[in-house]
Amino acid sequence: MPGRDPIDEADEESFPASDPPEFTGVIAGVPAGRAPRVLVDLPPASADAEVFRAALARFEGRIAVTYADAEGADFARALADADVVVAQGLSDAELARAQRLRWLSSVAAGLEEIVTPALFARGVAVTNASGVHGPNIAEHVLAMMLMFTRGLPRLYRAQLARRWERNLTSRSDGPGELTGKTLLIVGLGRIGEAIAARARPFGVRIVALKRDRATRHDAAVAVDELLSMDALDGALGRADHVCLTVPLTPETRHLMNAARLARLGTGAYVYNVSRGAVIDEAALVEALRAGRLAGAGLDVFEEEPLPASSPLWDLENVILTPHVSGATPLYYHRTAALFADNLDRFLAGQPLANRFDPTRGY
Secondary structure, three states: OOOOOOOOOOOOOOOOOOOOOOOOOOOOOOOOOOOOEEEEEOOOOOHHHHHHHHHHHHHEOOEEEEEEOOOOHHHHHHHOOOOEEEEOOOOHHHHHHOOOOOEEEEOOOOOOOOOOHHHHHHOOEEEOOOOOOHHHHHHHHHHHHHHHHOOHHHHHHHHHOOOOOOOOOOOOOOOOOOOOOEEEEEOOOHHHHHHHHHHHHHOOEEEEEEOOOOOOOOOOOOOOEEEEHHHHHHHHOOOOEEEEOOOOOOOOOOOEOHHHHHHOOOOOEEEEOOOHHHEOHHHHHHHHHOOOOOEEEEOOOOOOOOOOOOHHHHOOOEEEOOOOOOOOOOHHHHHHHHHHHHHHHHHOOOOOOOEOOOOOOO
């Protein structure tokens, strides 16, 4: 896919989930009469490829694995015989060459751009890397929460200006703390659970929203309240910190619009580590400028890279990072382990974990 960002999870646009192509299921299951051929989008001499080799060592003799950079000729040649591809995604041109493809194991979490109409119509199984990003994204969110709570953005600006800014009237004045605050997690998936687990020791009250409250990835992660998504409007007014960890679907596009931002108190903070379009960015800028929100921690944006003309760059109550919360040195360790577990299922003819569900859009 020429020009793609090698570490970006997905672009913002998606095909209309309400009108998908017919799912045929023509190409499915383990190929008969030969070992499945697996193509992994990693340079063969890279440290990440070595991580994959170690994770797949137990399958020796049962599969044939090729490692190749997706931008190179070796990857293009190997596509013709690949039954399984481990990659960010495939362009329509790449898909046309992959006539034997049965399973695309995406190393991304978001699939809204990756599951194209052409891929969907082929009936190829598609899985994502959900769960790989939990610890690092949770730490990113907690870092932003602590920075705002302890006033670090302002103090760091003062440091750069060599200005001693200790304007305290008493020991109870100055930066705040998370103790006793309410954190609203909108989307209690794997990332949401990772945030809840790490926020709990700070003494916050955790309220979480989930599309299907009957399903949990880790029921041991405690929350004080678990509500359905239709309770969002009522929960916003109680929140000191709101973290958005939902996939981008037609239902979640501009989930946080002007009306919902207005439900938040003036001391509330919003964090987005999902997809930029989950927030109406123009409405967010207006609320921040008007002082109707205390601040926003943003790692994703409606347009990426964020244009230099965006007013978000100049707002002192914004912490802005360039879509890096999903990056971690352990990325391929977790991805390889997840793929190996799913490969066991694939070879045994069992349902794959993290499989794309067109009825949900993720």
